[in-house]
Amino acid sequence: MKSHIAPPLATLLILALTSGTLRAQGTPQPINAQHVDMVQLATGYRASKIDGSPMFNRTQDKIGTIDDLITSPNNPIPYAILSVGGFLGMGTHLVAVPWNSLQIVNRQMRLPDATKESLKALPEFRYAPD
Template sequence: MRRLHLKPLVASALLFGTLTGYGNAYAQGAPQAITEKRTDVVQLASGYRASKLNGADVYNRNKDTIGTLDDLIVSPSGDRGTYAILSVGGFLGMGKHLVAVPFNDLQINNRRVVLPDATKKSLEALPEFKYAPD
């Protein structure tokens, strides 16, 4: 005579019912709205990764080196865009001056970053950018 073990079956059924019954539960306690938008992933993949641009020299239209790309920052509200943080001046990391310029002002071609109308002096005249504490 074959014995059927019901306890594991009942426990599995209860667990499955519990998990499926809470399928609409939210981890943060509030519903989230997600807007889906189709993205051309092939075109996107041909873009420039921030990690690869970090540390790139920034030139003006006269091919003068005017700074280094230190970072990219997306504004907290998202509606103000992305900013490039440039390191200007200094020597061996000492005395450098960080400034923020709109990312859209940069021209990028084969990892060559150009801010056409800028000079070291014009960038150094911008307000100094300071990172917010973590």
């Protein structure tokens, strides 16, 4: 008589992915499975490492600092929240710029055509109250 041994979690996950449906507590969970290049992804930039990074323009002038990364509930495109001007957190101006407008050049975050003045002219971003 064979004993019943539960299959490993990895096996269950593979079976769920190949069937196209994941189940959570018995309820089907639709997913959009995509092939992900894990090696390429692992060389990317983690949000925890981006936070606090200096932001430069094309001429390598420091124009601000990345304060946060945000996505809205209705729009999956991330935005970088930049802190511009001020000193030691006093008098800073926060602005939101679409992530896809930024460039990473030689491991340096850049907003190529921006200046401190052009960023300060943008509407101020304010965090929603908790």
